[in-house]
Amino acid sequence: MRPSPLLFLLLLSAAAVPAELRISLCECDSPPFVEFDVRGNRPRGGLIKDIGDQVARQMGYTPRYVVLSRKRMDLALTRGDTDLNCFFNPGWTALADQLEWTEETVPQIERLLMPAEAARRVHGLDDLHGLRLGLIHGFHYPTLEPLIAAGQIVPVYERDHLSNFRLLERGAVDAVVSADLQIAHYLHGRDKGAPVAVADFVLSSTPTYCVVPKASPIDAAAVQRAVHTLREQGVFDRLLNQYRGPHLRAPARTESP
Template sequence: MSTFFSRPAWLLLAAASAQAAPPLHIGVAESDAAPIVVLNAQRQLDSGLSKDLGLALAQALGSSARFSVLSRNRIESALEQSKVDVVCNANPAWFGNADKLGWTQDFYPQIERVATLASHLRTIQGIQDLAAQRVGVIRGYHYPALVPLWQNGGATRVDHPQLDSSLKALQMGMIDAVVSSELELAAWVKRNPQPGKRLRLQPWVVSVLQTRCAVAPLSRYTVAQLNQAISLLEKQGKTKRIIQGYSWKTS
């Protein structure tokens, strides 16, 4: 007797549904430092927060995830041309073409801080304390809170391709300060404990911005579908657990 119908019908339907759902194509910026993005020797996405959250988001959609590593200068055009479905370490304030894209609800917060050498003579408690300083930032990124500094020439913006090169320039005395997220700074110190001892995390919080997913005009998943998936991950506590796994624990 044939056993073709021995598997429960719901398993067959679930498998067919999973196969039918298109993969969520996620773009990630190669300039994002660990733990946001971790690349292998072939410059492919290896691990990190973007990968873990992307896999969880795709699973919540009943789909699979496909990742493309892009230069920061290609992120906006790749989205606008729908070469990827989403970029999720994003915020409208960081994008020059934000009005041409869809935007989900908040996903997780990015807190920007200022790092200097421990020997730095100033305590950075506000934007005025960066006056006449050489400030290292990531090339192609927007820093709304620091725009007044760039516009009036009160400080010098020094672009670097990645956080690692910016912090190396700081260690060599080529710049005076670095602006980056707490998560990225903590991950760098964990990977570089000796030079990390020379760093000082300044008290001023440059910005607290919630990241969202930027959605391409022809994305295979709508903003509404993505919002539902993000809400599900939040309700299940998955987003919080993933982020806590990358938090810097001093003990």
């Protein structure tokens, strides 16, 4: 029996549509890492989404984003409920052995934003003694933890980076610790207030990777090839430079934990 023309067209159309790649995003991520729509459940842009789009396109897939809380992220990955996450680090999960890891995509770099006059005097950890630093509840700060334990700096915890930037504007903290991209995003939208500047050193630099659950049907080797190709083409560096913009210059040094 010959298939009907309608059935043939339907089969042809289905074959032309790339398969979906389920990519997880954390609802805890803020701009410019992820930008959500007004309802907060659909990503419309941001660095992590851009990386996922590029990897999916390189592999010939259509990306479908699954927005999860941080607590649900590990379970969804290890059960294979999602196929990919492209902003992950082994130190952020207790289940690293259940995931396949690619080579590095982009680093997460933490720096200090503070009043401009003070920033000119800060060049390393020794210059932070006695300062009140805006930090985030639940985040780990290996470089700062010895100073906190010794009482050499005063941590002031908030729920998110925007709240910390507001503390800085009010003078309630002496500096804010944040990812360089979040600082750049804040500075881009800031049009008034006392002068602020980024201290001339990196507090921490953490590599991030794409991960594929071992429970996922997606070929981890294919993801690695896609990441390697994009890295060789300079795609990740261009994305970083796009989101950093003109507000951040290269630091003089990087601290080690």
